[in-house]
Amino acid sequence: MEIEKDKKYEIIVFPNQDEGLKAQRILISRGEDFKHISTLAVAIPEQRRQAVCRSIIDGNTLISGYYPFLYRDYEEDFFKRAEAYRADNANGVFLKTITLCYVAPCMADEKKIRLIAYFNRDITEILPYLNAVIKGASYNKGASTLTFAKERRLINLYNLKITIAKADDIIDAWHILDEVKALINKTHERKTDIAPSYDEKIKVTALQIYGWLPKTNCRACGEATCLAFAVKFLLGEQDLLNCKPLLEEARFAENKKIMQEMAEALGI
Helix, strand or coil: CCCCCCCCEEEEECCCHHHHHHHHHHHHHCCCCCEEEECCEEEEEHHHHHHHHHHHHHCCCCCCEEEEECCCHHHCCHHHHHHHCCCCCCCCCCCCCEEEEEEEEECCEEEEEEEEEEECCCCHHHHHHHHHHCCCCEEECCCCEEEEEECCEEEEECCCEEEEEEECCHHHHHHHHHHHHHHHHHHHHCHHHCCCCCCCCCCCCHHHHHHHCCCCCCCCCCCCCHHHHHHHHHCCCCCHHHCHHHHHCHHHHHHHHHHHHHHHHHCC
């Protein structure tokens, strides 16, 4: 299948290479028209997404999720980047695999995606060491979580999973997951040379919090602006329940999930 600028497409993502290969064999056997991105994803015409997903699921194959493929100028080289991508080889190391279980568009920004992936093992023991080496990380020992920002992306590490918000696209997400896996393994290798940090000081800024709020300045929370709410939220003087647009308006559903995860990760 050739991608055309004037048509709409969906990208279907699979949790791992085995499931991706199974899915693509099913699509080939049923004569479906699709664009191979990698063993982890395919692009299909938007109007075929429901039928294609049903065929894959009926073939006992797993799907992590799907999101619109927006043919923008900066994505002219999307498939070239996909072809050039090579998954990080982590055989024989502390963390071997990260499996995608959920991929979806960010409701607040249709040009970005959000994802959840699971580690093949518990990484709790490494979190204090990562807290020491990741600049600007926020560690919550009680919840076994580590939160940090990578440019505009928000990354939460838990004992068994990772969540990422505002990744550019699936290729960007793969690279981030590979970087995180490599960082975890490198940190594990250097444990004896790193002084673990159990500092739980919140290092996420009010401006970063503000970026996930509705920005309506509706004052329903009692604050004059959403930025003022963000400052009070970090101080533990405001509750997400007081942000009515975030809780009640469908267009902010994705922001709500992210803010709830952030609150849990930061222990607020």
